[in-house]
Amino acid sequence: DVKVTQSSRYLVKRTGEKVFLECVQDMDHENMFWYRQDPGLGLRLIYFSYDVKMKEKGDIPEGYSVSREKKERFSLILESASTNQTSMYLCAIPGGGAYGYTFGSGTRLTVV
Amino acid sequence: DQQVKQNSPSLSVQEGRISILNCDYTNSMFDYFLWYKKYPAEGPTFLISISSIKDKNEDGRFTVFLNKSAKHLSLHIVPSQPGDSAVYFCAASATHPGNQFYFGTGTSLTVIP
Numbered sequence: 001d002v003k004v005t006q007s008s009r010y011l012v013k014r015t016g017e018k019v020f021l022e023c024v025q026d027m028d029h030e031n032m033f034w035y036r037q038d039p040g041l042g043l044r045l046i047y048f049s050y051d052v053k054m055k056e057k058g059d060i061p062e063g064y065s066v067s068r069e070k071k072e073r074f075s076l077i078l079e080s081a082s083t084n085q086t087s088m089y090l091c092a093i094p095g096g097g098a099y100g101y102t103f104g105s106g107t108r109l110t111v112v
Numbered sequence: 113d114q115q116v117k118q119n120s121p122s123l124s125v126q127e128g129r130i131s132i133l134n135c136d137y138t139n140s141m142f143d144y145f146l147w148y149k150k151y152p153a154e155g156p157t158f159l160i161s162i163s164s165i166k167d168k169n170e171d172g173r174f175t176v177f178l179n180k181s182a183k184h185l186s187l188h189i190v191p192s193q194p195g196d197s198a199v200y201f202c203a204a205s206a207t208h209p210g211n212q213f214y215f216g217t218g219t220s221l222t223v224i225p
Contacts (some may be wrong), residue, residue, distance in 0.1 A: 103155030
């Protein structure tokens with residue numbers, strides 16, 4: 001079974017903190033994606049990476065950065081957390097069902 | 113601009129009846145479509161897919177219909193069960209596997225026992 005592991009299920013951070021969300025995959029896949037999910041807005045792509053040290057902006061990259069130093073690990077960084085970044089964050093890789101994605105279990109981030 | 117839209121944010125259905133979830137898209141380059149199911153505090157899980165060469169795909173209680181001319185797809189669940197209560201997302205992609213999928217806003221389905 002494909003595994004996409006997000007290190008934290010729930011996080012509470014203060015405004016202005018630097019936040020790291022980690023995602024690890026066991027499929028040796030080149031592509032990895034970070035989405036956020038908000039009610040009424042669906043899943044929106046923040047960043048994706050197609051290889052080590054390679055990254056591309058998605059639809060809503062503002063306020064975020066990413067790091068991909070190793071193939072299996074893709075980190076999402078909130079440089080200075082703000083309350084409007086309170087959301088569910090989902091990491092995904094291709095595969096796991098007819099060319100779709102396999103998602104991690106998500107990180108529910110609350111910024112206070 | 114939202115390329116994939118789900119215009120019904122919520123739907124309630126009696127157990128045993130049919131649930132119909134709808135999805136519209138604007139990009140005519142999309143040729144591969146999926147439905148995902150998501151429970152609270154979990155990641156979405158793949159449910160069913162359809163490619164543009166088909167107009168119907170069936171998997172057990174789940175059937176997806178694609179109307180390319182109308183740029184519309186729908187998910188039918190028959191019969192609906194309480195365990196189907198979840199948020200359903202449709203997603204669309206153009207060409208190759210591994211490309212970006214565009215997701216709809218989701219429909220929250222409640223199946224009433």
